[in-house]
Amino acid sequence: MGGRFTWPLIHTEAPQALADSYAEFLVRAQEEQRLAGAFYRAVREAARREVPLLAAGNTTALQAARSLAERLASERRLAYVIYCHGARYPVQAWAEAATLAKSAVAYNAGTLNRAREAGVTHMEVFDGAGCGWTSHKDPDKATGTLRTVEQAAAWPISHPRCSRAFGPRPDVTTAG
Structure with missing residues (x-):
């Protein structure tokens, strides 16, 4: 002051x-x-x-x-x-x-690209029994589920060393 x-x-x-x-x-x-x-x-x-x-x-x-x-x-x-x-x-x-992660992503991308070319819209997921869709902790377990080709392309693997693979399901045309 x-x-x-x-x-x-x-x-x-x-x-x-x-x-x-x-x-x-x-x-x-x-x-x-x-x-x-x-x-x-x-x-x-x-x-x-x-x-x-x-x-x-x-x-x-x-x-x-x-x-x-x-x-x-x-x-x-x-x-x-x-x-x-x-x-x-x-x-x-x-x-x-x-x-392993890069080769798994590339392998799955090739599978998905070929499925798209053939007009297949859905894939069956083959993965470890406890593996979730986006991570191990994801409660949405991946193996045995059906996913669209777009969903599969968004999550070709969920973690390093992931064993995820996709099988085309030409018999499935809508989710359900």
Whole structure:
């Protein structure tokens, strides 16, 4: 009230410490982004060599995963993949899960595309007994159910290592 106001030292140190922490956080975030970019490029480069062999039928998904993991381990010295929640997975386990998931999605997409071409509108789902439609926890259990081709295309698998497959049902023309 007419006098000069100054912040006490305790109040000026707190924002300064916060600003310093923010600068450190930005540096750490930039480094994480750089490492993630390097990992992405390494995986993409290795996958470019291995996935065509899988697609051409010259190798199984597990063989392709093993080759991908070996390539990442030897050429990029990657032993673990660290997920965003901090979990560390051996590169072999990650490559196997990723390769199996991608090959299952591709296989099911091929089945669904062929069914569409043939005019089939419904598919029977073959999956693990406890597997839900969108995840293991989904109470809508998938195996033995009938789904439209569009529904099947939306959920070709529900989780990594999913064993889901579809069988065309030309005898079914409406939901019911």
